[in-house]
Amino acid sequence: MNKSAQILVVDDDPLNRLVLENTLNDDYDIVVCGSCEEAQSVLSKKNVDLILLDILMGNGSGFELLEKCKTCIHSYNIPIIIVSQSHSFQDEAKALELGAVDYVTKPYSPAIIKARVKIHLTIKKKNDLLGRLANIDGLTEIPNRRALEENLSVLWQQAVQSQQALAFLLISIDYFKSYNDKHGYAQGDGCLVKVANQLEHTVNEFGGFVARFDGVRFAVVLTKQSEPQLMQCTSALHLAVEQLEIPHQASPISAFISLSIGGVLLKDHFGDKPSDVYELADSALLKAGQVQSKFELVVR
Numbered sequence: 001m002n003k004s005a006q007i008l009v010v011d012d013d014p015l016n017r018l019v020l021e022n023t024l025n026d027d028y029d030i031v032v033c034g035s036c037e038e039a040q041s042v043l044s045k046k047n048v049d050l051i052l053l054d055i056l057m058g059n060g061s062g063f064e065l066l067e068k069c070k071t072c073i074h075s076y077n078i079p080i081i082i083v084s085q086s087h088s089f090q091d092e093a094k095a096l097e098l099g100a101v102d103y104v105t106k107p108y109s110p111a112i113i114k115a116r117v118k119i120h121l122t123i124k125k126k127n128d129l130l131g132r133l134a135n136i137d138g139l140t141e142i143p144n145r146r147a148l149e150e151n152l153s154v155l156w157q158q159a160v161q162s163q164q165a166l167a168f169l170l171i172s173i174d175y176f177k178s179y180n181d182k183h184g185y186a187q188g189d190g191c192l193v194k195v196a197n198q199l200e201h202t203v204n205e206f207g208g209f210v211a212r213f214d215g216v217r218f219a220v221v222l223t224k225q226s227e228p229q230l231m232q233c234t235s236a237l238h239l240a241v242e243q244l245e246i247p248h249q250a251s252p253i254s255a256f257i258s259l260s261i262g263g264v265l266l267k268d269h270f271g272d273k274p275s276d277v278y279e280l281a282d283s284a285l286l287k288a289g290q291v292q293s294k295f296e297l298v299v300r
């Protein structure tokens, strides 16, 4: 049977582990651990969907593991249900404050454990979906501006700390207003989807990140770039979209859809904040639209 989720059971009592395993084994993949250290090692290797955690363990406090999980980027969104012998309100309150989603006291009814696990897995699935949707552009299904901002912020900070170059490209489809006027808005949407997919495919080959910036503009972030590498990437992007051969009957410069690219290469001066590159890239993009190469680069 295809089990729907992976559950980690952490309890130092072998009998408790066995009971929980037998309760949930039919519906889920169960991994059992007798200590917090073992559990941490499992969490670093496996994708866990939910944790059932005992807090009063002889060999280390479950509270510590709970706190670690909730402050770690890789595990903070895993729901943790406490299964405890302690009926103390303080322990229950502490566990919930530290981020546990539920608190079940022993002895428990297997049916209730099953029901609570099911509820929290359903909520997690919905939260995961919302998280994904919040970062995906509805039309092109590539990352959206929110995802770009999150990603750029992390990569910019890393670049500043390591003093390694960071490149930002702003890409626009040429004469898109005329394209919509000539071919219709629906076809315009279809064209945006094709271009976005092609850009994503090409940028992936260069190990970069692409997002829809706004309307007909896309943004690309590339780390550890040199000028020649960046030129190679932008040529590949121009070529990839040319090769789609999407007819553009109203373009004064090409029979097919084409791009202009404004680039910023941060080498020495990274600016005060990540979004400083937007303005620089926007000016470069404006100039790119007027030159034959359709690419303009600002180096800082």
Ligand SMILES: Nc1nc2c(ncn2[C@@H]2O[C@H](COP(=O)(O)OP(=O)(O)OP(=O)(O)O)[C@@H](O)[C@H]2O)c(=O)[nH]1
Residues within 6 Å of the ligand: 139, 172, 173, 174, 175, 176, 177, 178, 180, 184, 185, 186, 187, 188, 189, 192, 214, 215, 216, 289
């Ligand atoms: N079909 C479609 N069109 C869009 C979408 N978002 C923005 N647009 C249109 O894209 C056009 C963008 O035009 P502009 O950026 O003003 O300019 P342009 O025609 O590309 O001209 P140049 O910048 O000189 O190349 C506008 O007409 C917008 O209405 C979208 O999601 N779908």
